[in-house]
Amino acid sequence: MIRTIAKREFLSNLMSYKFAVGMALCLILLPLGTYVSTRNYHRRLERYELDRDAHQRELTKLHVYSALHPQVDKRPPVLSIIAEGLEERLKSTVRADRHRVPCLEGKGGRMALSRNRYAQAFPSLEIVWLLAIILSLVAVLFAHDTVTGDRELGTLSLTLSNPVPRHQVLLGKYLGGIGSLFVPLLAGFLAVLVVMNLSAAVSLSASDWLAILIIFLLSLIYLSAFFLLGMTVSSLTRRSATSLIILLAVWVALTELLPNASFFVAKNIMPVASMEKTRTEKRAVEEQKNKEISKIWETAQQRAQRGELHILLNKRDNNEKGQLFRFISPETAEFLKDAFGEFETIEVKYADKMAWQDQSYVRQLERQWWLADILSAPSLARPFSSTVRALAGTDVEAFKSFVEKARQYRLEVLAFVEAQVTSNPYRFFTDDPVEEIQKDWPRALREERISRAELGEKMKTADGDPRRLLDLTSMPRFSPPKEGVLERLSRRWRDLTILLLSNVGLFLLAFSLFLRYDPR
Amino acid sequence: MISADQLTKVYEDDVMGLDHLTLEVKPGEIFCMLGANGAGKTTTINLFLNFIEPISGTAFINGIDAVKDPLEAKKYVAYLGEVVQLYGNFTAMQNLDFFTKLGGKKDVSKKEYRDCLRKVGLPERFFDTKLKKFSKGMRQRVGLAIVMMKDTPAILLDEPTAGLDPRGAQDFLDMLRVLRDQGKAVFMSTHDIFRAKDIGDRVGIMKQGVLAMVLDKEDLEEEDLEKVYLEYMRGWGVD
Structure with missing residues (x-):
């Protein structure tokens, strides 16, 4: 029927x-x-x-x-x-x-x-x-x-x-x-x-x-x-x-x-919480971070003024995303190694702080979405x-x-970088090979063992040297x-x-x- | 075949629908129930079909309690209402096939359907025409064909000639006589005094839920039914 x-x-x-x-x-x-x-x-x-x-x-x-x-x-x-x-x-x-x-x-x-x-x-x-x-x-x-x-x-x-x-x-x-x-x-x-x-x-x-x-x-x-x-x-x-x-x-x-x-x-x-409030909080964290980083650069400036640090080239690498130093003295290399080590710690610390703020904001939104869903x-x-x-x-x-x-991948990348800089601690900021750093080109220039023109040539060669590029073949893939x-x-x-x-x-x-x- | 004993219905708003109705329609008999709107004629049919439940009393179809075992009782009764437009997008044959199957009949041949439609006087060329093109009279013929195909000993008709032209109504009543002669018990509610007198073996007059009077064939021949009906209605001071 x-x-x-x-x-x-x-x-x-x-x-x-x-x-x-x-x-x-x-x-x-x-x-x-x-x-x-x-x-x-x-x-x-x-x-x-x-x-x-x-x-x-x-x-x-x-x-x-x-x-x-x-x-x-x-x-x-x-x-x-x-x-x-x-x-x-x-x-x-x-x-x-x-x-x-x-x-x-x-x-x-x-x-x-x-x-x-x-x-x-x-x-x-x-x-x-x-x-x-x-x-x-x-x-x-x-x-x-x-x-x-x-x-x-x-x-x-x-x-x-x-x-x-x-x-x-x-x-x-x-x-x-x-x-x-x-x-x-x-x-x-x-x-x-x-x-x-x-x-x-x-x-x-x-x-x-x-x-x-x-x-x-x-x-x-x-x-x-x-x-x-x-x-x-x-x-x-x-x-x-x-x-x-x-x-x-x-x-x-x-x-x-x-x-x-x-x-x-x-x-x-x-x-x-209002967008402005979260923004202000994040700005405060960012300012704190910049202050800590500036303090290290101030030290660098003071030491440079005292003639302890010698840097012949400092430029931005890859669209302003990182600092590249070349032809630095061994003392400068040591200083920058410590400085960049500290930068790393500061960046990670504040990234975590800001992530916490972001996440607390997203969590609030998620609670709101959950209620709207229900x-x-x-x-x-x-x-x-x-x-x-x-x-x-x-x-x-x-x-x-x-x-x-992506968060997990970030940790893998951080671990990879850490492993890489352990074998070459200067690679964070310079593509100079260790033996080049040991040659102390700033001193050689001061002592006129090398002319400016010769150094200029070396710099040009360095720019086009593919061996100076980072080898990221073993970097984890996302x-x-x-x-x-x-x-x-x-x-x-x-x-x-x-x-x-x-x-x-x-x-x-x-x-x-x-x-x-x-x-x- | 169709019987009620002290059948009573009171609606939710305390309106008396049917007041202790007792009647019996025998095989081969047409019982016409006369009454004004709201008198209880349709209520009676609805109670027999278990569309509504009584507050007391019993209704029987072929000896089966229609309140306690409505599905079993419905096997023995066919029904045709006043407003049966049927399915307009279906042909007469398709409508007949559908309702015949609902009635519990299987494996009915097309020839049987055609014979039945012929019997109710539907022109052959309309057998496979969609019902939306049919007049009310033609639809009612299909409705009667549905009743005939179910072939039950009891038939309930709720004002089946309302809205039909005189010729259509007369044809309908002629077909009803055939069914009566086949031994079927027919209970028909109607407003039409003349047709009730013409077709009814007995005529009941109902008012405010009460079956006030039943006239048999002899009474109907002797009395002027119209006069009786109107006087009776007037006597009760209503309508």
Whole structure:
């Protein structure tokens, strides 16, 4: 009997205007959105490749370790086409050097994180957003008259005058409805995949296909929840028009109002310290650091004035990122060795201090996000889109994993540099070989054992000498975090549970209402 | 076949829907229930179909308690309401097939469906036409075909001729006579005094939930039903 009812419901929907509207929405908006998203992804990928190559090239031009500031880049995941998430909001390049501990950063600076994540998390034509909006709207359109429509036609009483239990009627209607919604959903997904695969930049791995399959199933679960919501409201009302008006109001509340209102409430319940306050605190720490460093340079100046230090060349190495000294006296080398050793300690100490401040700021934001997440969970649209973004690897957790990995990488780089300067302690600040330092060229110049012209020649030769470049072949390479699809899915177990439980809860509610429904 | 014993229904707003109704419709009999709007005619049908529950009394279809075992009772009764538009996107054949299957019949051939539609007088060219193009009278013919396909000993009809033109209504009643002659017990609620007199073997007059009077064939031949009905209504000082 369920099959008979489901088949009728399915065919009836297939021949309705609702189906035509659903198909049109899915087949126009989703491919269009995919086209735009694919272009955005292509642009992100190009930028990533350019940045990555530039960062690698920089490393081949270094002379001293003080200029070593490796940067690591997060490759945009291909599924960011479906769920762009925070790809355009958070920085996907972080520095992993002694000056700075990697931290989550907004593209407009660390403080940009505090902007309304929900308002921003729904950029125009993001596929997951379109899915969340279109699917729920189509489901509501399909479901609003499942019960009231039959009552108005007089077919509900005719149906129930037969020996058919009500739960079978409801289940048949549900299965038929979901079956007919499956068609535009599948058509929409196929259209998305076709448009995606038309781009040469898109290459899907086995795990991407698995993620797409899970996203499809999730969409079905999400769609089912809204369909059941429609059935529930239809079982509460007597007329289809009333049901539709109520459902449209609920739909707007769930998909738009609740996520934004939740963020607003969370912002007021758990306010984050002002940007200015955090900035001022960080500035104070920075000033303290500069003071300590200046003190060492003052000593250097005093000793230079006293004629104890002799430096013939001091220039910036690799775009102002490090100080390169050449043709220094052995005493100067000893002084700089100690000074740079101290700089290292100071930089690391203050980097940790600033990281603590950054992290405490991010922690406050995370608490706010957590509350907003909890408050907006009943929206269904939020749990759905958050889970899809997690599967696509574009959610905040994916960025946190990247930053965490970058932090580990920074420690590896620090350890590598330490090991390198243990064997050659002068390499932090000079590319002079030890035997050159021993020759004490400043003294030789003073004693006129070498002319300025000869020294000038030597300097020119030094500039072009590839042997003076840092050998970083044994430096650790950054490996991005590797998370399996199921691992990513399990991160959103709460959202998944909400989606599944809402289905069960709404079916039971619709059923209990339909049991009492007067079919006349 | 269709019987009620002290069947009573009071709605949530304390409105008396049906007050201790006791009646029996025998096989091969058409019982017409007359009454104004809200008199309790439809309430009676709804109680037989278990769409609503009585506060006391019993309703039986083919000897089965329709309150305690509604699904079993529904196997023996077919129902047709006033507003049965059926599924407009489906053809007459598809509508008939769907409701016949709901009635519990399987493996019914297309020929049987066609024969049934022919019997209710639906022109052959409309068999595979979508119902949204049908007039009310044609839809009602399909509705009657659904009733006939279910082939139950009891039939409940809730104002089935309302809105039909005189010819359509007459055709409908003719078909009802055929069903009666087949031995089916028919309970029909109606506003139409003349048709009730024309088709009914017995006519009941209901007011404010009470079955106030039952007239049999002989009474109907002797009395002017319209006069009785109106006087009775007036006598109660309402309507």
